[in-house]
Amino acid sequence: MTIFSHIPLFLLVFVRLACFFTTAPVFMDRQVPAVFKWGLAICFSILAGTLIQPVQAIEMDGLYLLLVLKEMLVGLCLGFFTAVLLYAVQLAGSLIDLQSGFAMSSLFNPQTGIQEPQTGRFFYMLALVFFLSIDGHHLLIKGILASYDWIAVQSMLPATVSENLVTLSLMIIKNMFWMAVLIASPIVGTLFLVDVALGILAKTVPQMNLFVIGIPVKMAVHFIVLFVFMPVFLIVMEKLVQTMVHSLEQILKILGT
Template sequence: MPAAFKWGMAMCFSIFVGAVMQPEQGIEMDGLYLLLVLKEMLVGLSLGFFTAMLLYAVQLAGSLIDLQSGFAMAMMFNPQTGIQEPQTGRFFYVLALLFFLSIDGHQLLIRGILASYEWIPIQSMLPAAVSENLVTLSLMIMKNLFWIAILIASPFVGTLFLVDIALGILAKTVPQMNLFVIGIPIKMAVHFIVLFVFMPVFLIVMEKLVQTMVHSLEQMLQILGA
């Protein structure tokens, strides 16, 4: 998604939300007005950051899987982030986005934007304890990110670890065999077999991911609104 399109969509959402949500009293164009604008930017960036961070858990899981299966040698350029990403991680990320859209997750985010103005009125500033509580919430979300990534990657990593053990035993029993030539194709084939079997479980993990995301957004709004 080009940056210009994202900025334009953010501007459209701002116009729509501004037409719906009206402050109880007028806000004067003074120094406090600039602080309120910065406060609204902080709230919006926090909503987007905490939502995207949990979606990046599937990309982290794909990176762990590709490191074990050998697909890390073939990286794919992601124009959205401008960096090289593993193929399985990108595949999981696209599946997560499609799952998120299929359950109307975008409508959930729009309702979250509208709810943020109910929890945090436009004319009010953020409480003093926001920064400390946001750091605590960020650490909790990071813990959930790694936990979900390990949960997704564990079937692949465990199966490929058993394949490595089998190849190691085979290397000892048949030293004439070149395992470097046949080992990588075997691990890739096992990778695709496990991926095919794991797909129903992946949807269950995505449901848990969305629940964690909704809970994190509610906690963030409570912290910012205090």
Template sequence: MSILNLLPIFLLVFVRLASFFVTAPVWMERQIPAPFKWGAAFFISILVVGLVEPEHIIPMDSSYILLVLKEVFVGLCLGFFVTVLFYAVQLAGSFIDLQSGFAMATMFNPQTGIQENLTGRFFYIVAMLFFLSIDGHHILIRGVLASYDWISVDSWLPSNVSDNLVHLSILIVKDMFWIAILIASPIVATIFLVDIALGILAKTVPQMNLFVVGIPIKMAVHFIVLFVFIPVFLIVMEKLVQTMIHSFEQMLKILGA
């Protein structure tokens, strides 16, 4: 195949990879320079373009713009739906801080441009380190490269893709809340027992100022249970990665049906 025939295929491969790197975990962070994202997509596209075999030669006419938009949509979907599951750890941290009294102690995250809870940010950093330690970024790259076997660059999306995507998004959001509850439940339950004990103490010793005593106790219990909970958090992270891989596979089946 000549270079002129490879150029339309290369551009479609590059668009899908670049769109994926914009929304995928690790690469979507603001501290990752934009030239690195585009450069990674460019050089991976050079390696992949020879393996992509469309059924026919792709002409660069008016329909080619629609193929480019389709590749943008596929890349954004593959990265976004995986990233949504990563927000489960930040949601769990919000649940914990709301119960322990740290809900007002937010910090500005320059990566996202919003205020985030302290425990949620801590969980997100630990989750990202765990993800990198198991070569999760390599898993994502292999997944997006496998998408060319499911979704050819010269094919169109199936007619029922919108209904299936809505159904899958509901399942992913459900899994996100379920994983967040699994992460937050030990600490939230422990602090709830502390609240019950403080309530009993308030009835027993009315002259005690629980507003002064209760908040430091809840904060101390928060840090102690958090320290003990870290090994359990890593176990839940394995469940998160498995759910992420399963959602990625479901996304490929829907877009390439």
């Protein structure tokens, strides 16, 4: 068997890995050079291609284009749905900043090219550090390499994938909002009580300028509760990573059955 006979298999493996590294957490950031992403995909394609033994030879015909589209779908789904759960911390920061008043001042994120809330950006960077500290990027690489055992490169997706994939995507988005509310609830609840206290103070002492006093008070309470909340945030992040790994396993089961 010549080296040219391995090219169709190598390209299919490369398409899945390249799409995964484009949408997966950590790897998708703009700070990660594109050359590194392509090089990493090529290296893993060479390693995975030597271990994959297709049932029959893969030919570059009309069916091959459908296999390429299937590999793109698998790679994008595995990367996107794991990244969606990590966006929960940014959503939680947006809810906190909306309540504390920091929503008026946002930061430009060079990774996404959009304006993001300060607390959401802080939570996201802290989540990335926690994710890397527990070797979460290794879990993602193991997951995408294990996908070739569940979803063969020469097989097409079954007809029941669309319905099950939509159900799973809705569940993942539900978990994202649930995690965001769980992360933001201590600070948002405390700031709501501060608003109630300031409202009562405005009725009892109408001469006091609460617009001048209220904003510094809410900012101070925001940072105090944020400092106290840090241990709880790490516990929620552990639950978030577990949910991410479970979602990755569910996607592999749906696409592989």
